[in-house]
Amino acid sequence: MKLYTTLMAATAATLLPLSASAHFQLIYTPEAVVESTGELPVKLIFWHPLDNGHVMDMATPREFYMVHNGERTDLLDTLSAVDFQGAENSGAAFRGSVPIRRSGDYVLVTVPEPYHEESEDIYIQQITRVFLNRNGLPTDWPDVMGLPAEIQPLNRPYNVLAGSTFTGRVLSEGEPVAGAEIEIEYMASEPDMDSAATTEPTVTPPAGGTLVALSDANGYFTFGIPRAGWWGFAALGVGPETEHDGKELSQDAVIWIHATELE
Template identity: 65%
Template sequence: MHKLLTGALLASALMVSSAANAHFQLVYTPQVNLVKAGDVPLKLIFWHPFENGHVMDMGTPEAFYALHKGKKIDLMDTLVPMRFQGSANDADAFDASVKVKRSGDYTLVVRPAPYYEESEDIYIQQIAKSYLNKGGLPTDWNEPAGLKTEIVPLNKPTNILAGSTFTGRVLSQGKPVAGAEIEIEYMAAEPDMDANKPQMASAKPAPGGALVALSDENGYFTFGIPKAGFWGFAALGTGPDTEFEGKELSQDAVIWVRAYDLK
């Protein structure tokens, strides 16, 4: 418990400025707590959702699937290319879906193709997770997904209360990562599922650039969730792969969680 509290204090103290424009891989659907079975529509977008900024072209993902009670559900055949229109530009993205049948947690995982960031002359690959739940039955939301790098949630990721905290643990090849730099992003403008463009933004980024926390010696970090909505966390460069096509690769771990106001 002492080490976890130490990590929480460290992360709170080290929310500092970083790059103003944070890249974030989305696996998005507006409703993450489901009552009925059925096909759930999804959008895969590589974007700057806090400031509704530049959208990056996505290539065909290397892998896209769901995990439910230890079973892997391949979703690659549900991908449909589309164009997503941000405030600054439009770019290649994907529609997709997942069939939700049984109650419990569904972890959605995308391993996108590396993206070449010309301004930095590097490739970026953000291995991203988001979550659905059917029926309010918790099953395996807190289990590692066995990814090259990932953030494992210590709070149920589909119903965090605004005003409380979220704690995650950064892993690389299953081992904790100390001192990982974690960018924190609010999805201020959620995608319109029909129009393939953002809805009206509900917040603006705070002054000083991106929100950043550092993981403690055991890979833990904690962030106070100030507002309802979707929050993303990206642990930068924590994956084992560091080069792609002869250039530097930043292999990042991304997780999205959903917060609600208590009414």
């Protein structure tokens, strides 16, 4: 109880406003809890999903794979290039598929090529994870994968209730990162799986700008989830690589969680 109270106090004290929305790498499928077996379609998009903002062009990812029952399956060969249309522009994205065969967790991982952000003249690489589940059997969700940058969930990331909290731990090569800056974004616009389009945003951006939390001395942060849907957390620049093609690289850890209403 003491640890929980400390985490809540630390995070509440360090929520900071930035710009209206943030860059977020997506591995998107509409639902995190999968009902049936088969090939589950997913989309990989680099975008501003809170306000249906600018779409960044993706190159073919360096890695795209899943982990199920501790076994890794490469999914790069399922990817095909597609266009994605946001409100401001269209950009290069990818469509892939995930083979759902048995019960348990399916942890999807994307390691993209670094993206050159011209406005800042830096590169951004967001190593991203999303968690799916079939039949409520937990298998892989809490495992640390030893990625260069990752956020370890301390709540089942596909089983979060709106109005509850989510706690994560920021890691760099498996070690906790103190004072990491974590941008938090709600996916207010959701991609259409059958076209290049997306929905209109269901909320307006918060008046203070992008939500930001700082991890505590042991890498932990906690955030209260106010609304059902997909929530993204991006720990900025926590990976060990800091340069790409002679320019600054922000190697970020991204995790997406899915919240539902208790009915």
